[in-house]
Amino acid sequence: MVEAIRRRAAVFLWGVRAYGFIAGMWVRSTLAYRTSFLIMATGNLLTTFLDFVGIMIMFSHVETLGGFTLAEVAFLYGTSSTAFGLADLFLGTFDRIGTRIRDGTLDTLLVRPVPVLAQVAADRFALRRLGRVAQGGAVLVWSLLRLDIEWTAGRVLLTAAMLVSGGVIFGCVFVLGGAFQFWAQDASEVQNAFTYGGTTLLQYPPTLFARELVRGVVFVVPLAFVNWLPALRVLGREDPLGLPGWVDLASPAVALVCCALAGLAWRRGLRAYRSTGS
């Protein structure tokens, strides 16, 4: 038992290291074309920035949105956007797994001594995706300056844990979506609905949406743990479902459960892989 756990841990660490050197190779090769990298990164930053400008314009007409002030909405936006940005930075090219499964190029990854998950995730690692993290971080910092909240140690810790767990939960959705493609070849659309759709949803206060939708987001797809539930606690507000208070602190645990599920699905998916005839 102990031996098995030790071996798992060793494989995990080796996978992380391999991710590091594969991603590093991609970074070095993209930095070789510095101007094109700068253009891409700036473009990325601009488009995501315009995204938030839309929300600010909305607030030029109304005082509050679902009872939330601009600073509070910015806090929701910043946390969800940063968490998503982190997942997107590290696993954003993961949906290419579908192509690899369909055209059989996954074969070449299976004969190498590096976990396939790490190889797929690190493939074409692009630093320009930092743009989204930077924009989310900027909005978050701006909201922190405007929010009228006393920053106790607990609140700081909760916010940090929220960002990390949120990134992990989004990442798990990426991996789950990828694993699903071993069985259903067109699952990437569904997964995009969860991740890209999910992050847009989480940028707004939960009070805006129908109760059923909120419930679905909490229990079916645990995206509400990315920021809604813990953010409401930080902002000192009640959640619209009236869930017990400890739920707001459950994000890290939910993230761990997501990891276990995603890992399991991935391994079963790999076993179901059948390559292609030539």
Place this chain on the structure above:
Amino acid sequence: MGAAAEPFLEVEGLEKVFRIRRRAGRLRRERVEVRAVDGLSFTVPRGEMVGFIGPNGAGKSTTVKMLTGILAPSGGRLRVAGLDPSRERVELTRRIGVVFGQRTTLWWDLPLRDSYRLMRRMYRIPAARYRENLDRCTELLDLGPLLTVPVRQLSLGQRMRADIAAALLHDPEVLYLDEPTIGLDVVSKSAVRRFLADLNSERSTTVLLTTHDLGDIEQLCERVLVIDHGRLMYDGALAGLHEVGESERVLVVDLARELPPISGLDGARTLRTEGPRQWLAFPASASAAPLVGRVAAEYPLVDLSVQEPAIEDVIARMYAGRTG
């Protein structure tokens, strides 16, 4: 330990069944089973070089995928260096090298040298050994000018040579090549053949070479395995294969001018003529040299080439020989 006596590849009653859904009519879909590999058995001792030959769709690639652990068998037993490939895939990866003719293991957008660097880190190859192996491959496969070129800019022949080098950097005990000469130019083809022959004799790397072209293995493999419809049809020397099939090779000669069909040569008959070019069939088990000598002595010979029999014809004759 008696390791030498023990077979390196052990395949016993190997099966692979693909269940696929196929369109039947406009809306209806039906499930069909494809028996890609159907009760295959053979063994290969360490250090042998074996040709694995059969027509398209015979099950060669599927067998290689099971030997490398990419696919799990549907039935039968399989051991490579004592390991069960699909269960111990990751452990096995360090001990095998694979070249898929149709797809590259290299990174399209990176310069060749960067691909090799990644390989080095993935396989944790000690620096000295890496340098030595890379230098050797670079020289023998003529990769020097290509190392700084992104892989997507390589020609098919260059890419294939680059892929073979990539498969050998970690000193694998066995090298699988799945149709490595498909679409190669003549120069690349002979460079690859020479390289493989050296590899096998100097490093005693076990080599399994898959092809549907008899010409590929003629100068390389003493032993061939012929498969068709996932079953083993023949296991033995290449010369023996020609005897069993009584197949013929074809000598194509270009003469200086148009002449009546060549005749009166023992064991050869003229199939057809077209201007100054003539096609002469002779038994595949015989050497072409004496025939060439006599043609050259009696006719104004300009150019010549030898065509191997198509594997489909050899197999067709085997079936005919069995029933007749």
